[in-house]
Amino acid sequence: SQKIEQNSEALNIQEGKTATLTCNYTNYSPAYLQWYRQDPGRGPVFLLLIRENEKEKRKERLKVTFDTTLKQSLFHITASQPADSATYLCALVSWSGNQFYFGTGTSLTVIP
């Protein structure tokens, strides 16, 4: 079965620095990889997606890379702010969208 690993430890960084979160996977070849943000007591909120044939995607301070050879996606938040503190989830998605496999998430804390 597919296995998804995100940063095993919580990530603490100083405000203004770049946060880098990793998502590694095995036993699956997703057509898409999606990233979500989850705040305590709330449902996940979609941030970005990247297709298997794309190397990099950007949206404002966010950047996602996707390496299908390494089976890895990196999620970067530049010029991080305390408001970026949350849990970030990656999801492997099939072509048809009927299969979503979520990682356990990485807890990010941005320290003022």
Place this chain on the structure above:
Amino acid sequence: GAGVSQSPSNKVTEKGKDVELRCDPISGHTALYWYRQSLGQGLEFLIYFQGNSAPDKSGLPSDRFSAERTGGSVSTLTIQRTQQEDSAVYLCASSLVPGSGNQPQHFGDGTRLSIL
């Protein structure tokens, strides 16, 4: 506009009781998903509805769990004879375009279920 709505937001019940959790998806969204999230765990897929197709029930953990979606809109997740290990947050999500993985899921804020 209105997002995905789940009710109740919290549910406390005794072991052995049945519970029903409700999900109102975004209007026009044909795909609907149920997940379970335990403390410190990822989202565990439970069931997927897509239009009028037969639902994908492959994630339901036991026959005590069932779900239905009436009229292609509202969905109800039912857990019979609840056990303490059923305690978790149950999340519902919907998405717009069928048959495409490039559509994001829109989540409700979940139902926090506690079994005493």
